[in-house]
Structure formats: C-alpha cells, structure tokens
Amino acid sequence: MTLALVVGAFRARCIVRTDEGEVLEAVTRSRRSDIAVGDRVRIALTSPAQAVIESVQARSNVFRRSDASRAKLLAVNLSQAAIVLAARPAFSEDVLVRVLIEAEVESIPIALIVNKHDLRDERARIEARIAVYRALGYPVFDCAARFDCERARETLLPWLAGRTTLLLGESGMGKSTLVNCLVPDAGLRTNEISEALGAGRHTTTFTRCFALPHDAATLVIDSPGFQNFGLFHVSQSQRVHAMREFAPLNGTCRFNNCTHRNEPACAIREAAETGRIDPIRYRLYTRLVDEAQALARARPDRV
Numbered sequence: 001m002t003l004a005l006v007v008g009a010f011r012a013r014c015i016v017r018t019d020e021g022e023v024l025e026a027v028t029r030s031r032r033s034d035i036a037v038g039d040r041v042r043i044a045l046t047s048p049a050q051a052v053i054e055s056v057q058a059r060s061n062v063f064r065r066s067d068a069s070r071a072k073l074l075a076v077n078l079s080q081a082a083i084v085l086a087a088r089p090a091f092s093e094d095v096l097v098r099v100l101i102e103a104e105v106e107s108i109p110i111a112l113i114v115n116k117h118d119l120r121d122e123r124a125r126i127e128a129r130i131a132v133y134r135a136l137g138y139p140v141f142d143c144a145a146r147f148d149c150e151r152a153r154e155t156l157l158p159w160l161a162g163r164t165t166l167l168l169g170e171s172g173m174g175k176s177t178l179v180n181c182l183v184p185d186a187g188l189r190t191n192e193i194s195e196a197l198g199a200g201r202h203t204t205t206f207t208r209c210f211a212l213p214h215d216a217a218t219l220v221i222d223s224p225g226f227q228n229f230g231l232f233h234v235s236q237s238q239r240v241h242a243m244r245e246f247a248p249l250n251g252t253c254r255f256n257n258c259t260h261r262n263e264p265a266c267a268i269r270e271a272a273e274t275g276r277i278d279p280i281r282y283r284l285y286t287r288l289v290d291e292a293q294a295l296a297r298a299r300p301d302r303v
Contacts, residue, residue: 002018002051003041004016004017004018004041004051005019005040005041005209006039006209007037007208008206008208009035009206010206011033012028012032012035013025014026014035014053016041016043016053024045024050025050025051026043027050027053028052029054035053036073036074036075037208038077038078038164038166039077040056040077041055042057059076060078061107061108062075062076063102065098065229066231066232066233068298071233075207075209075223078164079165080110080165081108081109081110081111081165082110082166082168083096083099083100083111084113084173084178085112085126085130086115086119086173086174087119087122087123087126091173092170092227093284095227097284097285098288099229101243101288104241104242110138111140112130112139113143113156113167114126114130114141114143115143116147116174117142117143117144118147118148132281136244136245139159142155145177145181152182153181153182157212157218160218161217164221165220165221166221167220168226169225170227171225172225173225175222176222176225179220179222182210182212183213183220184213207222209222231288232292236259239292243281243285245277245281249267249268249277253268254266259289260286260289261286
C-alpha cells in the first residue's frame with residue numbers, strides 16, 4: 001500500500017497525490033463520505049490511474065461548519081488558516097467571528113487577509129473594525145490580489161511557506177482571485193479535479209488543495225465561498241473560551257454557569273456595556289448563544 005494526500009473530495013470520490021507526486025482518482029471501499037481534503041490515507045492501486053482508500057490516518061485537527069442537522073468538513077490536518085475579507089462588497093463580521101471561533105476551538109492559528117487594498121477609501125472605512133482584531137492578536141495582511149498580484153505574493157509567501165493553509169471567505173471577497181495569484185494554474189487544476197470526480201460544472205464547488213509552484217511543501221487549500229457559517233457543533237464552554245477578550249474575565253461572574261447573556265452580575269456583559277471589551281463582538285457572541293438555546297428548545301436531542 002502507498003501513502004497519499006487527499007487533494008480533492010466530492011462525496012465518496014477523491015483525488016489523491018502520492019508521496020512520489022503521482023495524482024490518482026480514489027474511492028473508499030465502504031463508500032464513506034467523511035474523507036476530507038488534507039487527510040493522509042493509505043491506498044491500494046486498482047489500475048494505473050485509480051486506487052481504493054484502505055485506511056485514513058489520525059487527524060491532528062479539523063475545520064468544519066455545521067447547521068442543526070449535520071456538520072460539513074472543510075479540511076483537516078492544517079498548519080493554519082486565513083479568512084479573506086474585503087471592504088467592497090462589505091464583509092460580514094458575524095461570519096468573521098464564527099470562523100475565528102472555529103479556529104480557536106481547534107487551536108488552529110488564523111489570520112485575516114484584507115483583500116482589495118487598492119480601494120483605499122473603502123479600506124479606510126473598515127480600518128476601525130480590522131483594528132479590533134489586530135489588537136486581539138490576529139495577524140492582518142493587506143493585499144490587492146487583482147490589482148497587484150506580485151505584491152500580494154511578496155506579502156503572503158513568507159507566512160505560507162512550508163505550511164498547509166486553509167483559505168476561507170464569503171463569496172465576493174476575492175478569494176478565488178487570490179488563489180489564482182498564488183497558484184497561477186489553479187483554475188486548470190480545479191477543472192481537472194472536477195472532471196475526475198464527476199462533479200460537473202453546475203455542481204456546488206468543493207474544497208481542493210494546491211501545492212505552490214516550485215514548492216511542494218507549501219500547500220494552499222481553497223474552500224467554497226459561503227454566506228453563513230454555522231457552529232452548532234460548538235459547545236457553550238468552547239464559545240466562551242474562543243472569545244479572546246473574555247479570557248481575563250472568565251470565572252468572575254456571579255454564576256459559574258453564566259452564559260454572559262441575561263444573567264445578573266455578569267462581568268463580561270458589564271465589560272461590553274462599559275466599552276472595556278468590543279460591544280459588537282459581544283453582541284455577535286450573544287447571537288450564537290441565542291441560536292444554541294433555540295436549538296436546545298426545538299431539538300433537545302441535538303445539543
């Protein structure tokens with residue numbers, strides 16, 4: 001058997017790249033559909049261009065989003081992640097907070113890539129919000145992938161080098177442009193993967209992994225754009241501990257099981273009301289609590 005990396009996945013079909021650089025189509029014996037891009041697998045060849053996945057190695061981490069009924073794996077075994085933002089169209093800070101929470105829960109380092117830096121007036125208008133995340137310790141990279149690809153590469157390549165990085169972002173943020181800047185033949189490779197998986201041009205896009213040109217150790221994983229990011233798999237304790245600004249105040253509320261929503265003498269809510277922590281991030285946190293509580297009432301078996 002041969003070790004390989006999953007570089008594209010759609011339902012029970014995968015594209016894998018062996019450690020020798022050979023790219024193959026692969027299927028699972030059990031038709032399992034939970035194999036994700038980034039998985040390390042053992043395969044057995046069934047023909048010169050096809051293989052069957054015999055086993056999946058243990059994962060170091062996973063990055064997922066979920067709704068009330070199921071979770072969707074985006075990628076696994078990551079060194080780091082980045083969410084691509086832009087001022088036009090305006091990014092959703094609600095989505096940003098949710099993505100950062102998932103990264104914190106999985107202990108995956110994550111950065112903000114603020115694209116379309118050439119739109120200077122629009123970029124200036126979101127600086128106050130970006131500064132909040134910079135102050136929390138998240139790395140922030142400014143670039144203009146379409147306007148100045150070479151500068152974008154110079155900005156990002158040292159941070160990407162030698163790592164496996166998942167790129168996430170809402171539709172319209174310019175993530176695809178950024179991927180094509182970093183990996184000039186990404187579109188061609190995506191079409192080849194799509195044809196091999198039988199995904200079809202009208203099928204929902206899928207996550208895929210690219211090695212940077214002339215640097216096989218640096219991997220960029222491109223995920224489909226999204227407009228929402230559910231966190232129904234994240235517990236209340238995990239939500240609280242994923243909010244970095246809450247850390248100094250954790251354990252100082254009146255009640256040990258405080259959700260920091262409506263309880264009296266809540267230190268975190270009081271800090272938001274007085275401006276000691278960012279009130280917008282606090283409000284977005286409470287939205288997640290409300291979602292979880294609504295699910296608990298409607299589907300107690302899911303929480």
